[in-house]
Amino acid sequence: MQVTKKAIVLLSGGIDSSTTLAITKDLGFSVFALTFNYGQIHHAELQSAKMMARQIGVAQHLIFKLDLANLVSSSLTGDSEIPKMRSMGNILSEIPSTYVPGRNLVFLSIALSWAESIGSYDIFIGANSIDYSGYPDCRPEFIDAFQKCANLATKVGIEGKNVAIHAPLISMSKGEIIKKGVELGIDFSLSHSCYDPDSNGRACGVCDSCTLRKKGFKEAGVKDPTDYFA
Amino acid sequence: MQVTKKAIVLLSGGIDSSTTLAITKDLGFSVFALTFNYGQIHHAELQSAKMMARQIGVAQHLIFKLDLANLVSSSLTGDSEIPKMRSMGNILSEIPSTYVPGRNLVFLSIALSWAESIGSYDIFIGANSIDYSGYPDCRPEFIDAFQKCANLATKVGIEGKNVAIHAPLISMSKGEIIKKGVELGIDFSLSHSCYDPDSNGRACGVCDSCTLRKKGFKEAGVKDPTDYFA
Numbered sequence: 001m002q003v004t005k006k007a008i009v010l011l012s013g014g015i016d017s018s019t020t021l022a023i024t025k026d027l028g029f030s031v032f033a034l035t036f037n038y039g040q041i042h043h044a045e046l047q048s049a050k051m052m053a054r055q056i057g058v059a060q061h062l063i064f065k066l067d068l069a070n071l072v073s074s075s076l077t078g079d080s081e082i083p084k085m086r087s088m089g090n091i092l093s094e095i096p097s098t099y100v101p102g103r104n105l106v107f108l109s110i111a112l113s114w115a116e117s118i119g120s121y122d123i124f125i126g127a128n129s130i131d132y133s134g135y136p137d138c139r140p141e142f143i144d145a146f147q148k149c150a151n152l153a154t155k156v157g158i159e160g161k162n163v164a165i166h167a168p169l170i171s172m173s174k175g176e177i178i179k180k181g182v183e184l185g186i187d188f189s190l191s192h193s194c195y196d197p198d199s200n201g202r203a204c205g206v207c208d209s210c211t212l213r214k215k216g217f218k219e220a221g222v223k224d225p226t227d228y229f230a
Numbered sequence: 231m232q233v234t235k236k237a238i239v240l241l242s243g244g245i246d247s248s249t250t251l252a253i254t255k256d257l258g259f260s261v262f263a264l265t266f267n268y269g270q271i272h273h274a275e276l277q278s279a280k281m282m283a284r285q286i287g288v289a290q291h292l293i294f295k296l297d298l299a300n301l302v303s304s305s306l307t308g309d310s311e312i313p314k315m316r317s318m319g320n321i322l323s324e325i326p327s328t329y330v331p332g333r334n335l336v337f338l339s340i341a342l343s344w345a346e347s348i349g350s351y352d353i354f355i356g357a358n359s360i361d362y363s364g365y366p367d368c369r370p371e372f373i374d375a376f377q378k379c380a381n382l383a384t385k386v387g388i389e390g391k392n393v394a395i396h397a398p399l400i401s402m403s404k405g406e407i408i409k410k411g412v413e414l415g416i417d418f419s420l421s422h423s424c425y426d427p428d429s430n431g432r433a434c435g436v437c438d439s440c441t442l443r444k445k446g447f448k449e450a451g452v453k454d455p456t457d458y459f460a
Contacts, residue, residue, distance in 0.1 A: 067295060071340065072347040095385050101346035102339060105383040109332060109339040110301065116331035117302040142382040149375040153335040153367040155325050 004030040006059070006120035007166075008111045011035050013048030014193045015213060016126030016169055019177050021056050022184035023168050024124045032118060033061040034111050038100075039069030039077045044201030048192035055187055064110060072101050082196040084206045088215065091208045095134045098195055098208065104137035105146065108165065112150050115163060121156065127167045131174035131212050143167045174212055175219025182222055189225035198229050205230040234260040236289070236350035237396075238341045241265050243278030244423045245443060246356030246399055249407050251286050252414035253398050254354045262348060263291040264341050268330075269299030269307045274431030278422035285417055294340060302331050312426040314436045318445065321438045325364045328425055328438065334367035335376065338395065342380050345393060351386065357397045361404035361442050373397045404442055405449025412452055419455035428459050435460040 007029035011017045025031050035049040046063065053061035069077035076082075076098045083096050104127065111123050127138040136142065147165040151157035169177050181188060193213040194203035203210050205228030217224035237259035241247045255261050265279040276293065283291035299307035306312075306328045313326050334357065341353050357368040366372065377395040381387035399407050411418060423443040424433035433440050435458030447454035 062301070064301065065297060068343065071292070071294065071344045095388070099385060100343075101385065102343035102380075102383055105379065106336070106339040106343055109336040113298065113330075113332035113336055114301045136385055136388045137383040139382065142379070145375070145379040145382045149335065149372070149379045150332075152369070152372040152375045153332055155329060155331065155366055158325070158366045 004028065005122065006030045006032060006118055007122040007124055008032050008034055008115045008120055009124045010107055010111060010126065011049050011053060011061070012126075013045045013050075013052055013191060014126075014209070015174070015181065015188060015191050015216065016128055016177060018052045018056070018186055018188070018191050019181035019184070020124050020126035020168060021052065021058070022181060022186050025056055025058075026184055029122065031058045032114070032120065033058045034114060035061065035063045036066050036107055036110075037063055038066045038103075044192045044194070044197050047201065048190055051190040052186075055190060062114070066106070066110070068100065068103070068106070076100050076195060082207050084196075084204070086208055086211070088211065091211060092131070092134060095136070096208060099135055102137065104135070104142070108146050108150075112154065112163065116154050116156055121161055121163050122166060123163065124166045124168065126169050128169045128172065128174075128177070130171060131216065140167070140170050143170065173219060174216030178216045178220040178222055182220070193226075202227050202229040204228065234258065235352065236260045236262060236348055237352040237354055238262050238264055238345045238350055239354040240337055240341060240356065241279050241283060241291070242356075243275045243280075243282055243421060244356075244439070245404070245411065245418060245421050245446065246358055246407060248282045248286070248416055248418070248421050249411035249414070250354050250356035250398060251282065251288070252411060252416050255286055256414055259352065261288045262344070262350065263288045264337075264344060265291065265293045266296050266337055266340075267293055268296045268333075274422045274424070274427050277431065278420055281420040282416075285420060292344070296336070296340070298330065298333070298336070306330050306425060312437050314426075314434070316438055316441070318441065321441060322361070322364060325366070326438060329365055332367070334365070334372070338376050338380075342384065342393065346384050346386055351391055351393050352396060353393065354396045354398065356399050358399045358402065358404075358407070360401060361446065370397070370400050373400065403449060404446030408446045408450040408452055412450070423456075432457055432459040434458065
């Protein structure tokens with residue numbers, strides 16, 4: 001009898017992580033989705049993550065509380081203004097105030113602990129180094145370094161059953177990601193990208209994340225289902 | 231005016247991390263101690279960490295709550311029996327049930343987030359690969375891999391202000407560590423090593439950690455101040 005392989009997927013509820021979740025499922029893995037409640041001010045993310053996990057279908061969806069806001073300084077955790085109306089050139093070239101120091105490293109490390117505990121050797125992350133906010137921890141060289149580190153940190157690594165860190169979107173444009181997601185049946189109206197939504201969770205339309213989202217739907221030739229308030 | 235450099239020290243309240251704290255202070259750093267409340271059943275650790283931080287003196291001591299028990303399977307978080315009365319040969323050669331998957335990677339990652347936020351480029355960990363419980367994430371090759379990963383994960387790494395991960399005890403025996411600690415004025419009666427203390431926080435004397443502790447005091451020729459109940 002063939003046993004279905006388990007994979008951990010980091011799921012924020014945005015376009016990239018939702019598409020990664022659908023890709024992982026499409027590859028035949030039994031999916032364990034991991035979402036972090038880390039004090040992000042755009043709390044609507046968590047609702048989107050729940051809806052996405054339900055729509056795409058997972059074996060388990062764990063929301064892990066992590067009080068990063070206690071530790072770091074970032075506009076995403078409420079320490080300063082979210083940048084708005086920036087040009088695409090600036091978005092792609094500067095590290096903005098929305099950067100949360102070491103976030104993907106913390107998220108992947110916790111995912112690794114869970115993976116080792118449930119007997120999974122595959123961790124998927126929706127990191128993307130094309131249409132992204134310039135965060136250092138979204139680059140392929142970081143993903144490679146983490147994989148090396150993961151295999152030295154763990155019992156499974158020592159035993160030679162290597163853990164693989166997959167970043168299937170790393171070289172895709174936002175348009176290509178959206179096309180892939182639609183092809184896999186994702187309802188993107190459930191996804192959330194905005195860094196600064198209103199109290200009803202509606203997207204601002206002008207933060208870096210909304211700007212990249214709009215560009216992506218346009219490139220993909222797919223109607224943007226987002227209800228922007230601005 | 232010379233500004234005192236800040237360092238993060240991972241502090242559990244045991245012999246190794248307390249000695250590391252004293253070494254870091256002795257090097258002239260302004261010390262930010264980070265302790266994890268991760269669901270360890272030996273909760274007496276947290277009290278020891280607080281007393282140690284106070285005795286040695288730190289700029290800040292942060293206790294960070296992390297619900298690892300929700301995620302991992304380990305006898306340290308209550309999932310099985312703590313091994314007792316094992317021989318030194320077994321202790322040093324096998325990965326025991328007290329192993330918490332990926333623990334040091336998670337701890338160092340969170341330390342890195344804090345470091346970057348407070349402008350620190352130095353993280354100290356009391357990892358030791360001589361008299362230790364066989365955990366993979368205490369080996370020098372893991373520490374090196376983490377440092378590489380840290381510098382790819384962060385803004386400071388990109389800017390060329392490299393973060394250094396220091397493991398000053400990595401090649402010391404438990405006896406040498408205790409001698410060093412005593413030399414730096416540590417009151418080891420405040421430290422806690424036992425994996426399975428009684429309800430008053432008294433050490434069992436027979437778990438791997440107590441066995442290594444006893445061996446260390448003997449080697450150092452220092453009277454063991456611990457009140458073992460067994």
